[in-house]
Amino acid sequence: MINKRIASAVATGAILLNSFVTPAFAATEITLSGNGSKSDNNANIELKKSATVVQNNTANVKNNVDVKANTGNNEASDNTGGDVKVSTGDSAVGVAVKNMLNTNSASIDCCTQGDTTLKIAGNGSHSDNDIDLDQESKNGIYQDNDADVENKVEVDAKTGNNEANDNTGGEVEVETGDSEVSVGILNFLNSNFAKIGGGDNEGGELSLWITGNGSDSDNKIDADLESENVVKQNNYADVYNKVEVDAETGDNEANDNTGGPVSIETGDAVVESLVANVGNFNWAELGCDCLFDDLTAKIDGNGSDSDNEIDLDLESGKDNGVFQDNDADLENKLDSLDANTGDNEAEDNTAYDGSDPRIETGDAGVGAEVVNQFNSNTAGIGGDFEFEFDWDEMLGSIFG
Numbered sequence: 001m002i003n004k005r006i007a008s009a010v011a012t013g014a015i016l017l018n019s020f021v022t023p024a025f026a027a028t029e030i031t032l033s034g035n036g037s038k039s040d041n042n043a044n045i046e047l048k049k050s051a052t053v054v055q056n057n058t059a060n061v062k063n064n065v066d067v068k069a070n071t072g073n074n075e076a077s078d079n080t081g082g083d084v085k086v087s088t089g090d091s092a093v094g095v096a097v098k099n100m101l102n103t104n105s106a107s108i109d110c111c112t113q114g115d116t117t118l119k120i121a122g123n124g125s126h127s128d129n130d131i132d133l134d135q136e137s138k139n140g141i142y143q144d145n146d147a148d149v150e151n152k153v154e155v156d157a158k159t160g161n162n163e164a165n166d167n168t169g170g171e172v173e174v175e176t177g178d179s180e181v182s183v184g185i186l187n188f189l190n191s192n193f194a195k196i197g198g199g200d201n202e203g204g205e206l207s208l209w210i211t212g213n214g215s216d217s218d219n220k221i222d223a224d225l226e227s228e229n230v231v232k233q234n235n236y237a238d239v240y241n242k243v244e245v246d247a248e249t250g251d252n253e254a255n256d257n258t259g260g261p262v263s264i265e266t267g268d269a270v271v272e273s274l275v276a277n278v279g280n281f282n283w284a285e286l287g288c289d290c291l292f293d294d295l296t297a298k299i300d301g302n303g304s305d306s307d308n309e310i311d312l313d314l315e316s317g318k319d320n321g322v323f324q325d326n327d328a329d330l331e332n333k334l335d336s337l338d339a340n341t342g343d344n345e346a347e348d349n350t351a352y353d354g355s356d357p358r359i360e361t362g363d364a365g366v367g368a369e370v371v372n373q374f375n376s377n378t379a380g381i382g383g384d385f386e387f388e389f390d391w392d393e394m395l396g397s398i399f400g
Helices: 002-011 391-399
Strands: 018-021 028-033 040-070 084-087 091-109 116-121 128-158 172-175 179-196 205-211 218-248 262-265 269-286 294-300 307-316 321-340 358-360 364-381
Touching (some): 028 040, 040 091, 040 179, 091 128, 116 218, 128 179, 205 307, 294 307
Parallel strands (some): 018 091, 091 179, 116 205, 172 262, 179 269, 205 294, 262 358, 269 364
Antiparallel strands (some): 218 269, 321 364
16 A cells, blocks of 8 residues: 555656757858958857756755554453453554655757858959858756755554453453554655757758959858757765554453453554655756758869868767766665564453453564665767656556
């Protein structure tokens, strides 16, 4: 039951990617044309676009749960006359602690760069023409999570510890109800989801032209085009869980009674505990390697003794990178799970009808499970991709 309740609670969650659209370069056209002889013409263009997402979470959580449920600790002693009976009800405690902390989600679309045309054409003799273009695109997602969680659960559920002693007369009966304790702790910590690259992921066209310029002209196109994308994800989790449970229906006494039969009958004592620690997950997809899909560079039809040069530096994805780090410090302490139906006494009783005292205990059961799933990195770089996360699939691997 604990597994189903926790899994159901988490499965209702959903991942929403916060989307950031980088401004695409519109069509860029730089032209030096029709200028007279001996003219000096220069176009120095710097185009930059960048998108940076920084997400930081810090959570310090301390939960202390102290529960006592007691229907026992009853006395029916030193009575003379009729029958003596102690009957307790059930004692049931259910505790669920759920900590769902620190989730970052970000999506940056990149490309298209737009169409870029650089053209030096039809300028006069002895002219000096220069186009200098610096075009840069940078995207970055930086996600950090820090979680410090301490859960402490102490439960005492008791129907036992009853006394029916030193009675004279009729029957003596002690009957306890069941004692059931259910404890579930789920820590879901530190998840980063990042995607750079969306839309059609196309890069536009680049055209470089030096054509039809006069004799002895000096013509140069210098283009530096660069694209860089970085995803950095860091998680740190410090988790301490302590569970102490005492479920008791035993420790009953029916001693030194005189008269009828003596019986002690206890209910069941059941303890079920689940501790699930899930965290430090990084998912990243990087698919922005495009700058320009089509490239044309042309030097044509220029006059005698002209000096013509196209210098193109085109870098796409040189510094692309996904950097993922996880650090987890876990301590789970389930060393005091006690289910007790025994330790009952029926001594020194005297029955006129010669019947024997009877002690009958219920079942004592303890179930404990600890699940730790931490430190997982998933990254994809380049190409077509889909960014999906299936809660049901992941929870199924944890809870079965």
